Amino acid sequence: MSTKRDNFSSKDKKYMKLALDLARARRGLTGDNPSVGCVIVKKDKIISIGQTGYGGRPHAEHNAILNCFEDPKGSKMYITLEPCNHYGKTPPCTKNIIKNKISEVYYSIDDIDVKMKGKSYSILKKNNINVKKGLLKKESLNLYESYYLNRKKKLPYVIGKIALSKNKIIYSDVSKKITNEISDKLTHYLRLKCDGIMVTSETLNIDNPKLSCRLEGYAQHSPKRIILDKNLKIDLKSYVVKSIKNGNTIIFYNSNNKIKKNFLTKKGAFLINQPIQKHRNFDLKKILKKLYLVGIKNLLVEGGDKLTKSFLQKRMFNEFYMFKSSKNLLKENKYVNFTSSYILNTKYDRYKTNFKLGTDKITIYKR
Numbered sequence: 444m445s446t447k448r449d450n451f452s453s454k455d456k457k458y459m460k461l462a463l464d465l466a467r468a469r470r471g472l473t474g475d476n477p478s479v480g481c482v483i484v485k486k487d488k489i490i491s492i493g494q495t496g497y498g499g500r501p502h503a504e505h506n507a508i509l510n511c512f513e514d515p516k517g518s519k520m521y522i523t524l525e526p527c528n529h530y531g532k533t534p535p536c537t538k539n540i541i542k543n544k545i546s547e548v549y550y551s552i553d554d555i556d557v558k559m560k561g562k563s564y565s566i567l568k569k570n571n572i573n574v575k576k577g578l579l580k581k582e583s584l585n586l587y588e589s590y591y592l593n594r595k596k597k598l599p600y601v602i603g604k605i606a607l608s609k610n611k612i613i614y615s616d617v618s619k620k621i622t623n624e625i626s627d628k629l630t631h632y633l634r635l636k637c638d639g640i641m642v643t644s645e646t647l648n649i650d651n652p653k654l655s656c657r658l659e660g661y662a663q664h665s666p667k668r669i670i671l672d673k674n675l676k677i678d679l680k681s682y683v684v685k686s687i688k689n690g691n692t693i694i695f696y697n698s699n700n701k702i703k704k705n706f707l708t709k710k711g712a713f714l715i716n717q718p719i720q721k722h723r724n725f726d727l728k729k730i731l732k733k734l735y736l737v738g739i740k741n742l743l744v745e746g747g748d749k750l751t752k753s754f755l756q757k758r759m760f761n762e763f764y765m766f767k768s769s770k771n772l773l774k775e776n777k778y779v780n781f782t783s784s785y786i787l788n789t790k791y792d793r794y795k796t797n798f799k800l801g802t803d804k805i806t807i808y809k810r
């Protein structure tokens with residue numbers, strides 16, 4: 444049965460929804476490549492599913508075809524993204540589809556990659572495959588928003604995150620813990636879905652964070668640590684420095700401190716000497732461009748008030764997560780306020796949603 448508006452049946456939608464779930468589950472874990480989901484159906488029975496491999500390869504279609512528990516000949520394939528048609532690091536999926544005599548291919552949206560750009564449609568058609576695109580297009584455009592942005596702008600997709608008390612304190616000497624454990628899980632989920640996490644050395648030296656993903660079984664998918672450290676003030680006894688290995692840490696600096704530079708480089712950190720602007724700050728846009736070039740596609744900024752404000756003012760967050768606890772913190776000794784609510788309310792008004800996580804309230808903004 445098809446709905447009047449788009450000519451796709453509810454069964455088609457059901458299978459594509461599953462393909463989308465598969466793609467979403469691996470989002471952020473496929474490196475340079477987009478995370479794709481694939482479902483193969485024969486006589487109204489699912490005979491295989493596939494996801495893009497960790498790191499981006501093999502492709503979802505390849506995995507799905509490989510794992511079929513029946514001959515895929517004459518089957519129908521649902522893919523969240525246009526199958527590739529070129530020889531990259533892997534052979535074209537279109538070729539694999541044709542070779543295996545799959546008779547119908549439904550994909551949701553065209554691949555923005557210049558090498559593909561909708562060409563697969565006619566390749567498959569010419570080979571007598573019934574091809575349709577546009578199934579659950581809105582959902583796929585949403586899923587691939589960051590991939591489209593990466594390819595179009597050559598920039599990472601940037602997510603901001605801040606945790607504050609009811610009375611807007613983001614740091615207090617008295618109590619380090621602001622939000623609850625369920626919020627922590629969501630933060631770690633964001634770390635899992637991002638390949639880079641950015642803080643300043645100032646925040647790092649105060650908080651001594653681990654910056655890792657601590658969801659059980661996912662430690663190996665922790666993001667690269669990106670430290671903005673103009674004067675190389677990073678504490679060499681900090682957890683982050685102690686755990687530098689195999690290029691898992693990128694430090695942007697502007698200093699002549701040779702001893703520190705040598706120490707950090709020897710440990711395995713990747714140091715980038717970054718010019719500073721007139722007002723003695725880094726140009727964040729230039730940093731984002733460099734991060735994209737070294738492979739960071741989804742960046743999480745867990746900044747303090749200053750860094751968060753700089754990103755917010757320049758509208759450089761694509762998404763922003765505000766975690767707010769229901770408790771006030773005492774304004775004693777040292778504390779830091781969050782001073783950017785007004786920017787969120789004026790410059791991030793495209794999309795705003797709230798939900799409760801236990802006693803905490805989460806608000807997600809998009810610019």
Ligand code: AOF
Nearest residue numbers: 476479495502503526527531532533556
């Ligand atoms: C697919 N299925 O699961 C993904 C695709 O170097 P290669 O061979 O891995 O090709 C990379 C390109 O393939 C990448 O830029 C993107 O256009 C597409 N990604 N294609 O058919 C997949 N992840």
Ligand code: ZN
Nearest residue numbers: 502526527536
């Ligand atoms: Zn492919």
